[in-house]
Amino acid sequence: MIEIKNVTLSYGDRTVLRDISLALSEHRIAIIGANGSGKSSFARLLNGLVLPTTGDVLIDGQNTRTHGKDIRQKVGFVFQNPDNQIVFPVVEEDLAFGMKNLGFPKEDIRRKTDEILARYDMSDLREHPAHLLSGGQKQLLAISGVLVMEPAYIVLDEPTTLLDLRNKRRVTEAIHALDQTVILASHDLDLLQDFDRVIVFDDGRIIADDRPENAIPYYIESMS
Numbered sequence: 338m339i340e341i342k343n344v345t346l347s348y349g350d351r352t353v354l355r356d357i358s359l360a361l362s363e364h365r366i367a368i369i370g371a372n373g374s375g376k377s378s379f380a381r382l383l384n385g386l387v388l389p390t391t392g393d394v395l396i397d398g399q400n401t402r403t404h405g406k407d408i409r410q411k412v413g414f415v416f417q418n419p420d421n422q423i424v425f426p427v428v429e430e431d432l433a434f435g436m437k438n439l440g441f442p443k444e445d446i447r448r449k450t451d452e453i454l455a456r457y458d459m460s461d462l463r464e465h466p467a468h469l470l471s472g473g474q475k476q477l478l479a480i481s482g483v484l485v486m487e488p489a490y491i492v493l494d495e496p497t498t499l500l501d502l503r504n505k506r507r508v509t510e511a512i513h514a515l516d517q518t519v520i521l522a523s524h525d526l527d528l529l530q531d532f533d534r535v536i537v538f539d540d541g542r543i544i545a546d547d548r549p550e551n552a553i554p555y556y557i558e559s560m561s
């Protein structure tokens with residue numbers, strides 16, 4: 338379970354999240370809101386990429402202030418732009434990097450690399466230069482690089498924004514098929530129709546927190 342307790346976040350004198358308290362226990366949770374409403378900042382709090390200015394974020398009881406390393410393994414983070422996530426020039430090296438850091442044995446790294454590439458139909462891209470992949474393949478590689486670390490939670494920050502329709506569909510299917518708890522910040526309302534819970538942000542505050550069939554129309558109405 339993820340608990341957010343009286344969290345405020347400021348960058349300098351600009352406050353972007355205002356006294357947020359939430360308990361997140363559903364399997365599929367979406368965060369929506371206008372540009373600048375605080376979605377990405379909120380997402381980054383969940384794996385300790387950003388620490389709250391006041392208040393606490395607890396992941397299964399562990400505080401992001403004091404258990405950053407454990408939490409970064411437990412909560413995988415997928416960025417909007419996979420180029421920010423892919424650090425090695427060749428696909429298999431990029432996948433191996435996080436696992437090596439965690440001290441996974443060589444044979445495990447090999448097996449998990451095989452499995453994840455097969456899962457996303459990218460086995461023949463193992464030795465491919467990562468920068469030559471298509472946008473959709475890059476995003477799947479970024480998701481793969483997170484999955485091989487075996488996180489319990491996956492936070493995705495607008496993962497389909499930069500993709501064309503076909504790749505958007507592929508990545509959407511991949512997200513729906515994840516076993517892990519998913520927390521997704523997105524402008525893509527189609528992607529979250531089947532979610533369990535949708536939280537709507539407006540200027541750093543929560544203005545709705547409900548099932549998609551209620552929260553999405555409320556959001557659309559609030560924008561008009």
Ligand SMILES: Nc1ncnc2c1ncn2[C@@H]1O[C@H](COP(=O)(O)OP(=O)(O)OP(=O)(O)O)[C@@H](O)[C@H]1O
Nearest residue numbers: 348351353370371372373374375376377378379522
């Ligand atoms: N590192 C930072 N330093 C200063 N201000 C920041 C930083 N990151 C975000 N902000 C500001 O915080 C506010 C919230 O930004 P955030 O990216 O969390 O919103 P968002 O809802 O994800 O927006 P978008 O939909 O445009 O991605 C914005 O006004 C943004 O300019």
